[in-house]
Amino acid sequence: MSAHPALKRVDVAVLGSGAAGLLAATEAAIQGASVVVLTKGQVGRSGATATITGDISVDGSTIKRLGLAGDTADSIERFYEDTLAGGANINDPILAQAMVEGVGAELGLLLDAGLKVAGIGHAPGHRHPRGVLVSGMQMLQILTRNAMKAGVRFRDEFYATDILVGADGTAAGIAGIDLRSGIPSGVEATSVVLATGGGAMSYPITTAPEELVGDGYRMAFEAGAELIDMEMVQFLPCCLVDPPLWRGIQFPWIIGPQSGTRAWLLNRYGERFMARYDPERMEISTRDIISIACVREVLEGRGGPNGGVFMSWAHLPRDILDFLPQWYGKPLLHANWTWEGFDFAPLVERIRQGYAVEVAPASHFHMGGVRTDAVGESRVPGLFACGEVAGGVHGANRLSGNACSQFLVQGRRTGRAAAIRARASGAWVPPDVWxxxxxxxxxxxxxxxxxxxxxxxxxxxxxxxxxxxxxxxxxxxxxxxxxxxxxxxxxxxxxxxxxxxxxxxxxxxxxxxxxxxxxxxxxxxxxxxxxxxxxxxxxxxxxxxxxxxxxxxxxxxxVDGAPVHRFVPVQGRAQPAAPVVKTVA
The missing domain is CATH 1.20.58.100 (Fumarate reductase/succinate dehydrogenase flavoprotein-like, C-terminal domain)
Known part of the structure; x- marks a missing residue:
């Protein structure tokens, strides 16, 4: 019997209602498990997925087979190689290969469900155009509907605080607070899936929603799971630093390097400083290199008044910038310069007049996270993790678009594994633990x-x-x-x-x-x-x-509740993926 009347029993409890959590919950329900999604906000309206106006990385040949403008010179194997090179070769190769091989099928399902594509982008670090530009909110709506059809139950405005562990050391449920009543409650579950996102709010300037404080890392760690590569934090360069209301917004990055528009990064002396850090790619370098370069310029006394550097479009003809909304991310970036609900027309007018914009890196994504096996299970039996809260797949740096690829593939794989495990008898929560x-x-x-x-x-x-x-x-x-x-x-x-x-x-x-x-x-x-x-x-x-x-x-x-560090060898490389059979669209 349950340890406490506040605890209901389900097969699979999923924490987090972003894309990873919804996919895990849907797949677990399809496999026959009883599933509940617990979320701090509201299902379909919260989490990092809702903020995406970006890309899903898929190899060009697969993009072509899906009826989009893909580059058939690309392949899954080249995508895999770029992912490992971008991660400085400390990625978990099994997780990386699963991601590059599985994301095409996931994108196909979303397209069949009505997901609109705004274009195909070519981001730094990718040898081919692989960024399928989409709206995260639209993706979230599709996945929410799918979860409802599969019979997933939802519990909104529930703040999960602890993984409940049974006497045998296995995950046994979730404890937290019903925010509406303020009463501690929870669920017992044979399998628990963490899809809580990252911990960007540990930093003062961030692109992420305010709920991403690292809850999943702490809950997993306190339950006995390990964390991997936590030093690898991705900062998105070229975010606004002023005014305070806009601090951390990535609009300059979107209309600059992210879109491929050749904006220049300048220090206080008007010098294109990227020539010191990546003379070949300059401002079209990868996020890690640009972020490091921007901060070093500031630390060495060449920054702006608000602790940033300057981004300028003054060398470009005005109609180059005017044309941008028509070809990049339409309709995510609107012709009237509204983006993610903000009106940037006044800022763009200043840019047109030749003014530079002061920008700085903001915390954006955690490559590190809960250490899992190939199907997302941690070393705590029955405790799974998927999406940003799960570490390993990106190594030392994530390429643009690979976050979406990760959560789409890991969500489904983890949900399936959690449901399979739930068919076995699970642990009960001891009364003293509760x-x-x-x-x-x-x-x-x-x-x-x-x-x-x-x-x-x-x-x-x-x-x-x-x-x-x-x-x-x-x-x-x-x-x-x-x-x-x-x-x-x-x-x-x-x-x-x-x-x-x-x-x-x-x-x-x-x-x-x-x-x-x-x-x-x-x-x-x-x-x-x-x-x-x-x-x-x-x-x-x-x-x-x-x-x-x-x-x-x-x-x-x-060890005694405190983190203790060690290095472990990177797992052996998986065999290269089989080439995709090319077809004529």
Missing amino acids: GNVVERIERPLALRQGIAPHEVRSRIQALTKSAVNVVRNGDDLAAALEEIRTIRTQELPRLVSPSTDRPYNRGWIDALETRSAALTAESIALSALSRRESRGAHFRTDFPAPDAQFASNSVLSS
Whole structure:
């Protein structure tokens, strides 16, 4: 019987209602499992997928077979090679191959369901045009409808805080807070699927939704799972830094390097500084190289007044920029210069007048995450992860479009594996486990004096900005790690909610989310300090070159509740994918 009346029993519980979670839930239901999706926001309206106006990477030959304008000189094998090269060859090759081989079928299903394609883009790091431009919101609507048809149940506005673990060490359910009532509750489940996204909000400037604080990393780690390559954080270059309302918005990147438009990056002296960092590709370099270059210019005293660098289109004829909405991402980028609900017409008019825009990198995506096997299962039996919360597939840097490819393929594979496992008998949640979890959840409400969560969150973000950002060094990392560990051990237990109200108590949620932000920041700092080289998105001024002895994966395990680091060899390469049979469209 269930350990507590608040806990209902299902076969598969999925945390997160983005594309990865919806696909996992749908596939598990198709396989005959009873499935519930638990989401902090509202299904179909929240998560990182809803913010996408970008691309799904698919090899050109497959794109052509799907009836789109694909490059038949491309192949799955070339896509695989580019993915590993982009990840500095520390990708999990099995996960990478599954992604490049499986994404074409997933795109085909979406097209059959009515997904509209806005064009095919050619992003840096890809040898061929592979970026199938789509709307994330439209994709989310299609996947939500599919999940409903499959019989998936939804529980909106539920903040998951803990993985419940049975006496045998297997995943047994989820605990959290019903935000509407403020009452701790949860579900028992034979299989638990994490699809909670990344931890971009550990940084002060980010492109991601505010709910991505690293909850999945912390929950998995505390349940006994391992984390992999947490030092590999992707920063998207060329995001707005001013005004504050627009900070982190990637519009300059969209109308510049992302679209292939030859905007120039300039330092305060008007110098095209990319000539120092990637003289061949210049501003059409990969995201990691451009981000590192921008920050180094600022740190070496050549930046702008708001801590960024400048992007300029002044060398281009005006009609080149005017023509952009007609050929790139139509209708995602509108002719009146609205994009993602923002009106950028005034900004574009300044650009037309010859003014530069000050830009800087913003935290965008985590290549690291929960360490899983080929079907998404962690080392905790019954605990799975897919999408951004799962690490390994991208190695040291993710190529544009590969995030969508990852969550489409991993969502379905993980959902199928979770359903298969759920056919076996699962663990029950012991009553004492449930009681201890509820006590921990309610601690910020029970305390009468303590530390305000926003103060600690601001300190964590200040540390990530100063020491665990794009450009790093050993002394700063060591100092930041010591301070984050002090926060975790001495201050997190003292976090208090300013209000004792239960429904929609933002202060209470902030206190619990700060636990996740702290673990995420500590994991990044520890892994970055241990990796005494520069590779992909990880750049250290004291070790500025790659070192073959570190061509391995960082792995974090829990010892007495604290992360302990070790390096493990990259798994053996999978065999190259079979070539796609070319057909005439």
